[in-house]
């Protein structure tokens with residue numbers, strides 16, 4: 001069996017310490033959603049692609065406000081985040097057909113948070129046998145997508161949801 005690592009994570013691993021500012025605040029302010037890989041904007045929170053995904057379709061949901069504390073967030077914010085997570089699950093389930101999901105938060109640096117001051121959820125589709133690497137085995141078809149492809153694929157689906165709301 002041959003393994004290939006997720007090569008798009010390399011610049012992240014190398015540059016994470018040098019990146020200045022908060023990626024969520026920057027994405028929120030960008031006028032161009034495509035540049036920030038923003039898929040959906042709600043009233044209090046938004047959905048964006050992780051620029052350094054472990055697997056294709058790795059989404060993040062974050063509040064517009066730069067806040068660290070989820071437990072102290074207002075109910076309208078946490079309710080909306082829950083709605084956006086459900087929306088993300090629904091769209092990924094139908095279009096990527098993963099075998100499962102990881103859904104959660106890293107709160108605090110010691111818990112593995114890259115950006116600890118601006119809380120955010122990760123939503124990661126999982127396939128049997130992926131385990132952070134993508135096994136390339138004879139008959140197994142592995143979908144490897146770059147970020148622009150994922151964005152182009154998901155963007156219209158979230159747009160449709162925007163119209164329905």
Ligand SMILES: [Zn+2]
Nearest residue numbers: 022025066118
């Ligand atoms: Zn922020």
